[in-house]
Amino acid sequence: MAAWVKGGATDADGAVTAAAAILSAARTPVFAGLNAEVAAISAAYRLAGRIGASVDSLGGDATYAELGALSRVGAMTTTPAEVIGRADAVLVVGDAPLKTPLLETLRATQPSRGRAAGAARAVHHLAAGASLPVAIAHLRAHARGHLDSDPALLTIARALAGALYGAVLYEPGEVGAPGIEMLQGLVMDLNEATRCFTLPLSGADQDRAALQVAAWTTGQAIRTGFGRRVPEHDPWRFDAGRLAASGEADAALWLASLPAPAPAWLSGLPSVALVCGEADPGAAEVVIQVGEPGREVGGVLWNAGRAALTYRAPAAPAERPSAAAIIERIAAAVVERDAARKDS
Amino acid sequence: MSVLTLREAPPERLDLLHVNPLALSGLSQAEAERLPVGTSRRGLTLGDCFTVTLDGSDTLVIAGGHERLDRVGAALSQGSIRVEGDVGQRLGAGMAGGSLTVTGNAGPFAGSGATGGTITIEGDAGDHAGGAVHAAKAGLDGATLVIRGSAGDHLGDSMRRGLIVVERAGAFAGARMIAGTIAAGSVGDHPGYGMRRGTLLTGGHGALMPTFVETGALDLVYLRLLARSLRAVSPRHADLAAGTPRRYSGDLATIGKGELWVAG
Numbered sequence: 001m002a003a004w005v006k007g008g009a010t011d012a013d014g015a016v017t018a019a020a021a022i023l024s025a026a027r028t029p030v031f032a033g034l035n036a037e038v039a040a041i042s043a044a045y046r047l048a049g050r051i052g053a054s055v056d057s058l059g060g061d062a063t064y065a066e067l068g069a070l071s072r073v074g075a076m077t078t079t080p081a082e083v084i085g086r087a088d089a090v091l092v093v094g095d096a097p098l099k100t101p102l103l104e105t106l107r108a109t110q111p112s113r114g115r116a117a118g119a120a121r122a123v124h125h126l127a128a129g130a131s132l133p134v135a136i137a138h139l140r141a142h143a144r145g146h147l148d149s150d151p152a153l154l155t156i157a158r159a160l161a162g163a164l165y166g167a168v169l170y171e172p173g174e175v176g177a178p179g180i181e182m183l184q185g186l187v188m189d190l191n192e193a194t195r196c197f198t199l200p201l202s203g204a205d206q207d208r209a210a211l212q213v214a215a216w217t218t219g220q221a222i223r224t225g226f227g228r229r230v231p232e233h234d235p236w237r238f239d240a241g242r243l244a245a246s247g248e249a250d251a252a253l254w255l256a257s258l259p260a261p262a263p264a265w266l267s268g269l270p271s272v273a274l275v276c277g278e279a280d281p282g283a284a285e286v287v288i289q290v291g292e293p294g295r296e297v298g299g300v301l302w303n304a305g306r307a308a309l310t311y312r313a314p315a316a317p318a319e320r321p322s323a324a325a326i327i328e329r330i331a332a333a334v335v336e337r338d339a340a341r342k343d344s
Numbered sequence: 345m346s347v348l349t350l351r352e353a354p355p356e357r358l359d360l361l362h363v364n365p366l367a368l369s370g371l372s373q374a375e376a377e378r379l380p381v382g383t384s385r386r387g388l389t390l391g392d393c394f395t396v397t398l399d400g401s402d403t404l405v406i407a408g409g410h411e412r413l414d415r416v417g418a419a420l421s422q423g424s425i426r427v428e429g430d431v432g433q434r435l436g437a438g439m440a441g442g443s444l445t446v447t448g449n450a451g452p453f454a455g456s457g458a459t460g461g462t463i464t465i466e467g468d469a470g471d472h473a474g475g476a477v478h479a480a481k482a483g484l485d486g487a488t489l490v491i492r493g494s495a496g497d498h499l500g501d502s503m504r505r506g507l508i509v510v511e512r513a514g515a516f517a518g519a520r521m522i523a524g525t526i527a528a529g530s531v532g533d534h535p536g537y538g539m540r541r542g543t544l545l546t547g548g549h550g551a552l553m554p555t556f557v558e559t560g561a562l563d564l565v566y567l568r569l570l571a572r573s574l575r576a577v578s579p580r581h582a583d584l585a586a587g588t589p590r591r592y593s594g595d596l597a598t599i600g601k602g603e604l605w606v607a608g
Contacts, residue, residue: 027356027384027385028384051385052385064478067478068479071479072476130551131534134534134537137537137538137554137555140555140598141555141595141596141597144596144597147554178520178537185598186597225383227383228384236433237433248356248357
């Protein structure tokens with residue numbers, strides 16, 4: 001196992017002890033990244049509960065754009081397999097979904113199941129223009145029949161209304177909460193007369209895994225803090241970037257057993273980084289190299305294609321500790337420190 | 345007049361939800377000093393952060409503010425609180441009555457879900473002032489929110505009832521409004537995004553939504569009633585409604601029963 005403390009190479013015990021010292025001394029520790037397998041995210045939650053840390057994930061902003069709309073108006077969603085099998089009209093909202101391989105598949109195939117089986121598939125694109133949420137609102141006004149001034153939007157609105165199975169692809173981080181709420185409203189309007197669904201595209205990050213672990217552990221989404229012992233949910237207060245920028249966070253644990261760019265603020269406060277691959281010893285005060293799930297160690301990860309958590313066996317097993325094992329060792333060292341403090 | 349004097353900048357965010365005149369009136373000095381206000385494992389109490397002087401009256405002064413003081417006057421139902429300085433998020437959130445004055449700036453979500461009373465911010469307000477917090481159905485819900493300085497983006501987001509008076513607001517003012525009135529010296533881009541009903545009165549604006557349509561410059565009795573009710577709060581804002589402002593109707597992406605009045 002490779003580990004560094006303040007840039008100098010050390011052994012596992014030294015790094016774990018140093019990490020425990022940083023985290024247990026902190027008043028407002030923050031855990032960020034969470035781009036890891038389920039066992040590691042779970043272990044991070046247990047440690048956060050013990051030391052009163054708050055938790056945020058890599059794509060927290062996109063997650064909350066999606067959750068903000070979901071909590072207010074609900075959502076009409078579908079899966080990639082259903083869109084490929086049934087959709088005769090596809091609307092791509094914004095530019096981010098243009099890069100996904102799913103879109104190539106959609107252009108190359110036609111619906112094979114359901115009422116639209118055998119029909120041709122039309123793919124439309126709603127460009128962002130000056131503001132994507134405004135463009136979505138403009139489209140919805142055309143779909144409702146309140147406006148008919150823009151021919152391009154009128155074409156899209158008529159295509160969706162005339163389709164047997166419409167699908168709307170978007171990337172939550174690009175659209176934002178107000179835009180997603182507007183988009184879900186558009187799709188719900190269309191469902192008065194025909195079928196139409198949205199497909200939010202998540203990136204390669206493990207935000208969806210983190211969200212599930214958060215939900216079954218605390219009953220809440222990510223951005224939960226344990227400072228007052230009970231889990232408190234506050235998307236504004238526990239935004240890791242905000243906590244670091246305002247100076248409230250006084251220690252951080254960066255968990256990225258899958259590759260993820262470390263945020264710039266990480267080196268600005270006492271921090272512990274659990275990273276995979278070729279670790280940068282200067283990325284944090286304590287850096288510990290861990291096994292990458294699905295490659296060097298086994299682990300349960302979010303499977304976007306199946307929209308489920310699935311186990312990935314290691315493709316090239318290596319002698320590296322799992323992130324979960326390291327976090328458990330840090331937690332044990334924190335317990336020892338607390339016990340020693342009480343005795344003295 | 346009870347007084348809480350902040351000793352020094354708080355080392356963590358403090359939650360003042362349970363610190364209001366009504367709650368303090370039933371407590372002894374020692375009990376008040378033991379009220380938990382910290383948000384970390386250190387268990388900070390009111391006495392750790394403030395010098396407490398109680399007299400059992402319905403007026404509380406917080407001398408010395410800080411942007412880490414959260415939920416000041418939240419759930420206030422009677423009496424008054426005056427903060428000499430800044431406050432953090434959710435000022436007066438869920439407040440039902442009484443008056444709340446901040447001489448400095450406020451953080452985000454000021455007046456969220458407030459059903460009654462008056463909140464006055466003499467400095468600036470952050471984003472989502474009078475707006476809904478995550479997963480809440482409504483923002484300002486009947487209270488009066490006066491911001492003498494500028495407000496951030498999403499002012500009055502999903503507001504349902506009540507009045508907001510502001511000097512300058514950022515982008516997306518009055519977004520997703522359900523009902524209520526906002527009077528602003530000026531607003532930023534895309535005012536009234538997704539608004540269903542409600543009234544936005546402004547002296548100037550940034551980019552307008554394409555889903556708002558002009559319905560003429562009108563002189564309605566309603567405007568004179570609005571001007572009269574605004575005059576008590578801010579004569580300058582009452583003057584915005586005094587002439588024949590242009591009226592825009594929207595947001596046509598929704599039911600479109602909202603209105604945006606732009607003073608000429």
